[in-house]
Amino acid sequence: MTITLIPREGATVGVWSGGTTTELALYPPDGSYAQRRFLFRISSADVQLEESTFTPLPGVTRYITPLTGGFTLTHPDGSSVVMEPLDTPYRFDGGVPTVSRGRAADFNLMCKGCGGVMTLAEGTDLALPGFNYYMLPAGGEVTAGGFTYRLRPLDLLLIETDRSVPVRTDKALVCRIDL
Incomplete structure (x- = not known):
């Protein structure tokens, strides 16, 4: 067993159309989110727009929950989920178009092939x-x-x-x- 404390100061911060994303963990270590070469990614996004569209990620299972604020996630089939801070994480297919309404800071897990x-x-x-x-x-x-x-x-x-x-x-x- 190994236990490692990973301070947030070592995280990579990126800009996307709706705000910023802080990449807290990516595996394998030489992987790349931009090139979609990863097995899993843990991140936190600061959503600054009232409405934003998630990046399509076919083959990726996503989990998300707000840390602050809240949002409604809507899919093309009409299904939606309303989320408040620290609600039970919502699991969804990253390849399905997803629109988010509401400003929030969130916490995400993305799994691809694991x-x-x-x-x-x-x-x-x-x-x-x-x-x-x-x-x-x-x-x-x-x-x-x-x-x-x-x-x-x-x-x-x-x-x-x-x-x-x-x-x-x-x-x-x-x-x-x-x-």
């Missing part, structure tokens, strides 16, 4: 075999492997393990990836 899920956790949790990224929207502490880690908002704590590991956490968004 299994992944984003969940909310608080109190006792279990890091599962694979990659487990913890992000505490309000900051706080995560205890795992006999150590306590203090995280600020948008810092990530990566627990990479081949077995289940008990974790104690303040309110967290958890991205679990199984390659």
